[in-house]
Amino acid sequence: MEQIEKLREMIDQTDNIVFFGGAGVSTESGIPDFRSVDGLYNQKYDYPPETILSHTFYMRKPEEFFRFYRDKMLCLDAKPNAAHLKLAKWEQEGKLKAVITQNIDGLHQAAGSKNVLELHGSVLRNYCEKCGKFYNVQAVTDSKGVPTCECGGHIKPDVVLYEEGLNQKTLQDAVYFISHADVLIIGGTSLAVYPAAGLIDYYQGDKLVLINKTPTPKDKMADLVVSGSIGEILGRL
Numbered sequence: 001m002e003q004i005e006k007l008r009e010m011i012d013q014t015d016n017i018v019f020f021g022g023a024g025v026s027t028e029s030g031i032p033d034f035r036s037v038d039g040l041y042n043q044k045y046d047y048p049p050e051t052i053l054s055h056t057f058y059m060r061k062p063e064e065f066f067r068f069y070r071d072k073m074l075c076l077d078a079k080p081n082a083a084h085l086k087l088a089k090w091e092q093e094g095k096l097k098a099v100i101t102q103n104i105d106g107l108h109q110a111a112g113s114k115n116v117l118e119l120h121g122s123v124l125r126n127y128c129e130k131c132g133k134f135y136n137v138q139a140v141t142d143s144k145g146v147p148t149c150e151c152g153g154h155i156k157p158d159v160v161l162y163e164e165g166l167n168q169k170t171l172q173d174a175v176y177f178i179s180h181a182d183v184l185i186i187g188g189t190s191l192a193v194y195p196a197a198g199l200i201d202y203y204q205g206d207k208l209v210l211i212n213k214t215p216t217p218k219d220k221m222a223d224l225v226v227s228g229s230i231g232e233i234l235g236r237l
Contacts, residue, residue, distance in 0.1 A: 003226040008237050010183050010207050010224070017096045018181035019087050020174075020200065021230075024188020024212060026103045028231040029078040054162040062146045062154065069157065073104075074123055074141065080111035082235035083187065088112035098177040102189060102196050104159045117174050119166055119196050125158035166195060178202045187211040187230040191218050 011017065023033040045068060051057055052068045080088075088111040090096035099108050100117045106124045108116045126135040130153025139155055140147050147155040160166055178184060179202040186209065191197040200208070200218060210222040211230050219225050226233055 003224060004233065004236055006224055007209060007226060007233075010209065011090075011095065011237060014182045014207075015095050016180070016182035017090060018098050018100065018177045018184050019096060020100045020178070020184065020186045020189070021083075022102045022187075022189025022191075022193075022196075025081075025083050025101070025230055026078070026105055026107060027188070028081045028083065028229060029075075029105075029107055031075045031078050031103075031105055031107075032072070050162060055164050058156075058161055066140070066146055070140065073157075073159075074137065075105060076137065076141070078105060078107060080107045082231040084108055084111035084113070086234040086237065091115065097181070098173075100174045100177065100199070102193065117170050117177070119160070119170060119174065121157070121159035121167075123157055123159060126155050127158055128153040129156050130154070171195070171199075174199055175202050179204055181205060183207040183209065185209045185211065186218075186222075187234075189216070190214070191216045 027033045045052065047057070049068070052065060058065045084107050087096060087099055087108065091113055098115045098117060099113050100119065101108055102119050104118065104120050104123050106122050124137050126137065126139055126147070127133065128135070128149035128151060131149060131151040133149055133151070135155050140157065149155055178199055181203060182205055184200065184203045184205065184207065186200060189212065206223055208222045209224045209226065210216060210219060211226045211228070211233050213228060
């Protein structure tokens with residue numbers, strides 16, 4: 001396939017790749033996507049997932065929030081796929097400088113990636129809202145109802161809910177890596193969620209690669225568009 005050859009050429013000629021990925025990177029590990037046809041938004045709950053995963057709902061109905069969260073957001077048996085593994089390999093080879101992800105599953109780190117900027121946090125980290133103590137994911141899975149710290153405070157997952165702002169340091173780091181990248185590969189994202197989707201406007205190079213199963217609003221901007229499964233495509237490089 002001509003596009004894959006072009007991509008291979010770009011990769012071979014650089015040691016400054018940045019990867020920006022969305023839900024499509026994780027769906028190939030069996031983690032449900034929100035927006036796809038069979039994603040969470042099309043399953044039936046008393047409230048739409050977007051409502052349940054909002055800061056307001058978390059504050060008002062924490063038990064219902066955690067019921068959904070344990071049921072649908074924790075996919076702890078998922079394993080890294082070919083895309084995660086290839087990105088980790090490129091980083092080890094000194095070719096890839098950073099992975100910027102919208103996913104909260106920790107699979108990039110599980111594959112061996114070290115410099116991972118998690119725009120939306122991680123289900124593997126949790127903290128007490130009262131004393132700030134950090135907890136691993138077992139604090140949520142092993143508890144019933146609302147997980148509680150020994151100090152009596154509620155334990156909250158370190159994920160960015162709807163209505164919450166992104167971590168400013170993570171955003172600044174993402175802008176830094178994107179604006180300094182030679183090759184920027186964007187994969188598995190519809191580029192519909194802001195502010196994350198706006199990050200690619202900071203890219204100043206001429207090797208913008210989009211890998212996605214469906215067209216995105218930014219395809220016209222890209223120097224190379226490769227249609228298909230991200231795991232399959234990166235796995236072939």
